[in-house]
Amino acid sequence: MPDQTPALKRSRLAHGGFIAALILAALAVLAGPLHRFGVIEFPIARHLLTAAAIGGPVVAIVCLVAAILARPGRGRRGRTQALVGLTLSLLVAGFIWSLVRTAMSLPMIHxxxxxxxxxxxxxxxxxxxxxxxxxxxxxxxxxxxxxxxxxxxxxxxxxxxxxxxxxxxxxxxxxxxxxxxxxxxxxxxxxxxxxxxxxxxxxxxxxxxxxxxxxxxxxxxxxxxxxxxxxxxxxxxxxxxxxxxxxxxx
The missing domain is CATH 3.30.530.50 (Alpha-D-Glucose-1,6-Bisphosphate; Chain A, domain 4)
Structure with a gap:
């Protein structure tokens, strides 16, 4: 007798959060090389890092909600994507905010x-x-x-x-x-x-x-x-x- 178990639907929220986390990571990682090789000016690179720093916590919340909604028994798949997105967005935001904390702890001299x-x-x-x-x-x-x-x-x-x-x-x-x-x-x-x-x-x-x-x-x-x-x-x-x-x- 064929399996009548319905296929789980993919969580759009989990998938979207995962993609957003990848974009944030790309912004943070590529901001430096793009400036280094003259593709963008420093103010633009700084804006990319700012966007990643602000967007990181927002995406982390989205991924956390998606992971909860896609937990076993809820009829949705995508929990792994949501958890990966959560981890990635927190790492990106944490790294950038650590730079901010360092800057705030030191005098503004160069x-x-x-x-x-x-x-x-x-x-x-x-x-x-x-x-x-x-x-x-x-x-x-x-x-x-x-x-x-x-x-x-x-x-x-x-x-x-x-x-x-x-x-x-x-x-x-x-x-x-x-x-x-x-x-x-x-x-x-x-x-x-x-x-x-x-x-x-x-x-x-x-x-x-x-x-x-x-x-x-x-x-x-x-x-x-x-x-x-x-x-x-x-x-x-x-x-x-x-x-x-x-x-x-x-």
Whole structure:
């Protein structure tokens, strides 16, 4: 005797929530690469992330309701889709909101240096900056105060070596980190470079200054973002990473 069990109808709500979650994930993931490869400008990429951050909780609620309505015994299929959509939308929203929380916990600064009293100036990299980027001039006392409060560990590195030896190691470190070397002057003890971030392809400028000290040599760095008010701590992390690799090379 043929099976008379009626086929379960697919839940449109579950399917729609799942598709919406996929779209949100695509917006969040592709916003960076699309900006990195010049397809969209940064304001548009930021709007895509905002849409994903706001839409994530909404889609999560839709998927949760769909999962409840499509539970066993309700005559609908699509519960798995709804649960996958719920998980995906929460992950997307959670990731973006974690970036927001990070930004809110840090000062709105994007220019970090080991020597706020006498920050190394940018010169060679200025020609690479497009109109509308952040002012390359250092922000002065107020910026220094905010940096000290947020990143008290950022300080010059003093080494018992000659400035020439420190310069060679600094240049090797920058190359190891994959920075684009724009200018290097061993006699002047200066290196300028550009570091491109992985996700969005932001171009951040870096200047390294090597100077003489009674102990041997002093290594100072300055790292600044070309766009954006807050760097989410990226420039401080870049300086820390430089010094960590610098010490490993030595």
């Amino acid at each position: 220019d970090i240096t080991t020597d706020p009293a006498d920050p190394p100036p940018f010169t060679a990299v200025l020609a690479l900056r497009e109109p509308g980027t952040n002012d390359p001039a250092y922000g002065g006392v107020e910026l220094a105060r905010q940096q000290k409060a947020a990143y008290p560990d950022i300080a010059p590195l003093v080494l018992p070596v000659t400035p020439e030896a420190a310069f060679d190691r600094a240049l090797e470190t920058a190359q190891t980190l994959g920075w684009q070397i724009v200018a290097s002057d061993r006699a002047a003890g200066r290196i300028e470079a550009v570091d491109t971030t992985l996700w969005f392809g932001f171009k951040d400028d870096v200047v390294i200054r090597i100077s003489h000290s009674p102990e041997g040599a002093v290594v100072d760095l300055r790292s600044a973002s070309r766009i954006g008010l807050s760097d989410l701590g990226a420039n401080a992390m870049r300086i820390r990473r430089f010094f960590a690799v610098f010490k490993d090379i030595g």
